[in-house]
Amino acid sequence: MEGNESLSSAMQERGLTQVELAEAVNTRLICAGHEGTVSDRTIRNWLTGKSQWPHPKQREALEAVFGCMAEELGFSPPARRQRPATEPESPVERRNFLTATTGTAASAVPFVGAPPQVGTSDVLRLRSGLDALMELDDTRGGHEGLERAALSGAAEALDKQKLGATQRIRLRLFSIAADYTATAAWSALDARQADRAQALLGRALYLARMAQDPVAEMRVWNSYAMLAHQRGALTEAIDSGLAAQATGITKRDPMFASLAHARTAIGHSNLGDRQAALRSLGHAREALGKVDRDQPRPSWMAFYGPAELTAMTAIVRDRIGDAAEAEAASHKALGAIPKQFRRNRALATTRLALAQLHQRDIDQACSTASNGFELMTGAPIPGRMRSLLGDFYRDLITLAPDAGAAREWGDRYRAEWSRA
Template identity: 55%
Template sequence: MAETRNDPLAAWLKAHEMSAAELADAVNEAILKLTSKPGSTSERTVWRWLSGENRWPQTLQRTALEIVTGDTITALGFVPRGKDKTVSPPPAAHPEDPSVHRRRFVGAATGTAAGVAIPFASAGSRPSRVGTSDVIRLRDNVENLVELDAVRGGHTALERAALAGASEALGLQKQSTTQRVQRRLFALASDFTATAAWSMIDAGQLDNAGRHLDRALTLAGMAQDPDMTMQVWNLRAMLARQRGDYAEAVGAAQAAQATSAVRRSPMHASLAHARASIGLAHAKEHRAALRSLGRAEDAMAKADLSAPLPTWMSFYGPAELHSITAIVHNVVGRPAEAEAASHRALSALPKTYRRNRANATVHLAVAQLRQGDVEQAVTTGGQVFDIMAGAPIPGRMRQALGDFQRDLITLAPSAHLAHEWIDRYRTEWSTP
């Protein structure tokens, strides 16, 4: 019978940016923790799993794989055989199971500010041997922070949790015995630190963000990780734009374009060009801004939209590019095009993406206002508060609503509807 490639396992490795050798190491580490004896899984073993040559690993390897990945063995694409064809329910999670850690982390992170940092391992509980399983666990925590950001937006508790993650990654790096794991841990420390910076940017608290990004860029260099380097330059461009330093925003976006991550990935290239277009638009280089926007669209057209993205880039796709297009067209004085792009963004965004929908709605309201449709604009602007009902409004969104209010006052100073909108929503958009 022909061998069948194990696509679920291959997809897991790609999503977690792991090599076959790293998975073998992680499985052996899990076996060591289970039995006090090192496992013998090799890179060749993993390749046999991936090719379908071995479709049902040994018992200890199966258990270790579930511990490492947090998935059941069948969800990983393996097929039971013989007496194992009736697979019993998954065993109770091992104390080191990443899924247990993930649930504990999310629960703490959504609680008090003091509790956010608790889930990271304490010094006394760290394993004596630092390896790939630690990398996987910390990467899960990065993903948890991204999920928390999607729910709450940027806030200081998220910043502290991210910095705690960076601190643990660096502490483990000092104990690691292999250069490969050391570089991974430096990359994770960079990712955590950049996440802390993003939290402050989104919260509108910009003073600490620059320091975090300086540190994240240093760590990305030590990791020799072009993807992390790209992430930092992307955030640097966003920070500079919020500060009104448009030359720096363009320069940071161009630095992102120079990374090898952009050269090998059309999605990375699209984001870098889109970020440059915003800076150029604000710098009043309108033709250059539209050219960059065109390059962003061309690059996305070449991308495989079904391919997994790094966690930090999970926000980027056609809907986000439509939103950026709306921003650029609003800035360069093309409100009709901005309105059309905003509608495309809202059509492409899932209902669950509340913050993204709220941001796109602000851009839509601005575009309508700049076309003189005051009544429609104030109605659209009010929808932001309905979308965000029950959730805090991040500082960056409050700033955008403040810009909309200033446009209202400037473009329709005597309109009754404008004053009614301001009186109704002033408290809601200005309250942290």
């Protein structure tokens, strides 16, 4: 049995480990509506030659990851399934992202006459792929496979700029590329890969302005505010929140205005400016009360509404020293955040634990924090949540270093930490 050197070389070129390749293939399977059935053992079987021809769905996802045919990756179909020898040398042009989500391939043909036109149907297909990624993020959180898929989607949208299209379609393609890039940036931010998130946000902002899209621009500034907090640039976080408030969409849709004010409130609370934080929260609530719920909005905004504003209120209250109010807000938020937003529910649960800890309710806080682990069972814990759990543990050993519950939770924390 000979090993698959072609696949091994392709993985090395892209810097992929067996686990990372399994994750990337599963991301594409999930986005295509299938189960993520690939494990690192599957990859080992491919590399050793034990499995010489992947199952069809896995093969399509693998081809999408590398942008080439399975045969080019060292695989050989069984004799009865050999592809026709008369097939042209370059029969398939793999689409970087949408091929993975639809499982289709487009045959490459010689150029004849005018270049192909890009139309609304292409835009809608690209947009649906973005929606699938947002559903994956809601459940699992940011991870490398999601980031790679988002960047592939952005590349596809920009590739279509090279084909014939009206100016209106070109602007929409820039907008989609901005959203895909912002999704990749968000995935890096959620994984706490700050340098990568910073670079991707800069690219997303450029594309949003090329698209003349205030919605995409507002999204970028919202993420910049969160990134600035991660970096400890607290004044910059407030400035980014104010930039989000200044985008044109906040004047037309109070839902976006509410989010921008809520993000600014968190910035003020991190600086200990109680009055400014509560004032911004008031503006956020007021704007949310004016929202037309039936107005269409992009999928990335699906997380925001009364429940998320309440969760953000809990953050503000805890950081300005109102732990009891923070606990009440967290309970209210958890009663309203939809089940599909698993990562957000886990974050809200951990913040509830922090509010309880800050009231010196040690046993209850440890029990609540453990529930955060349970909510993410079956998936790696995203970097942002890992950081929040780290905050809880640091406060726990500061406030109650000798408590039995604290020692037990510390053991659980160290065991769960391996779920990177």
